[in-house]
Amino acid sequence: MCIGRMRLILVPSNACGVIHMAIKYGWYYRLSEFFRKRFGHRIYKIPVHAAFTCPNRDGTIGSGGCTFCYNPSFSLAVAQEGISVREQVEQARAQKKKKYPKARFLVYFQSYTNTYGEVEHLRNLYDQALAAAEDIVGLAIATRPDCVNREILDILEGYAKRYHLWLEYGLQSAHNATLDRINRGHDCETFIKAVQETKGRGIFISAHIILGVPGERREQMRQTVELLNRLAVDGVKFHHLQVVKNTPLANDYLRGQVQTLTLDEYIPLICDLLEHLSPRIVVHRLVGETLDHDLLLAPHWEKQKSLIIQDIESELKRRKSYQGFLYRKL
Ligand code: SF4
Structure with a gap:
């Protein structure tokens, strides 16, 4: 039964199997619902490219980058290199305002490592x-x-007092062997420490994770979700592993050393993980996206993202399940 955007569903309780009624905002906690609750309406993201680089590319930590990473494949903003942050925001905002005159925005510092710089430089970019x-x-900073x-956290805390602020940490996996395999250049303990030091500052924390990294079992992906539950982060972005050209992963793939998930494997997997995810963690993304399809080597799911999301919701509905259905406070 649907009541406006709310869906009234009959679901078994996750505690003892007793049938009860739940009023839920759909099958998982969408970012759009979070924004509606907080601001009363939709918030649009404006991705910007602020000409950052990454310590895993410039030789500070590593020079090859993460094995899967080629920023132009997932960030439209990379194409705007050379235009100031302020101009990028003004241009994108003006475009959106033509269609949605009442739109409000979050500026998304997306490409590369957006806190990698001197504090005054960061302040200048965020202020712009x-x-x-x-x-x-407000801002979302990856x-x-x-x-x-x-x-850096002190200046971000200052912004969080005046604006809405998400800090998005790339984690990808809670397992150090996986992080080594994809050449992340940091371990899981570094992520835990960063989250702990960010907490209590009014900053919303999210984590990016990748599903289907070669060598990772389903159980390990669930453990990554359980780590996010334990740390009580505010949001998560799920990506499926994608092999794009110009990456070390592409070389492994072309040598036959990498297999990617099929859509039929991904849908039950993401539903399993949603069932274990704390119901209070906002889901920013359910599936990865390569914006330039010419760059994508695998997987080719041949289905629009919106239809994949519908399939995920249908699977949860078929299971009479939802985000947090199997969540246990640890
Ligand atoms: S994924 Fe992020 S951390 Fe890894 S190489 Fe790319 S920009 Fe750097």
Whole structure:
């Protein structure tokens, strides 16, 4: 039964199997619902490229980068190199305003490592984004867990007092053997420390994880989700492993050393993980996306993202399940 956007569903209790009714905002906690609850309406993200690099590329930590990473494959903003952050925001905002005059925005520092720089430089970039218009409600900043320190977190805390602020940490897996295999250049303990040092500052914390990394078992992916539950992060982005050109992973794939998940494997997998995910963690993304299809080597699922999401919801519905159905507080 649907009541507006709310869906009234009959679900077995996760505690003792007794049937009870739950009023839920769909089958999982979407970012769009989080924004509606907080701001009363939809918030649009404006991705920007701020000409950062990454310590796993420039030789500070490593020079090859993570084996799967080729930023132009997932960030449209990379194409805007050479245009100031403020101009990027103004241009994207003006476009969106034509269609949605009442739109409000979150500026997304997406490409590479967006806290990798001197504090004054970071402040200048974030200020440019926030000063571009009054309807910018805040920032989302993607970074590595080894690229924050007390000084950077202090300035982010200052922004969080005045704006809405998400700090997105790339984790990918809670298993150090996996992190080594994909050449992350940091371990899981570094992520845990970064999350602990970010907590209590009014900053919303999310984590990116990748499903289907070669050598990882389903059980290990569940353990990654359980780590996020234990740390009580605020959000998660799920990606499936994608092999894109110009990456070390592509070389392994072309040598026949990498297998990617089929859609038929991914849907039950992501549903299993959602069932274990704490119901209070906001799901920012359910599936990865390669924006330039010419760059994608595998997998080719030949299905639009919106239809894949529908399939995931249908599977949860078929199971009479939902995010957190098997969640246990540890
Ligand atoms: S995924 Fe992030 S951390 Fe890894 S090489 Fe790419 S930009 Fe750097």
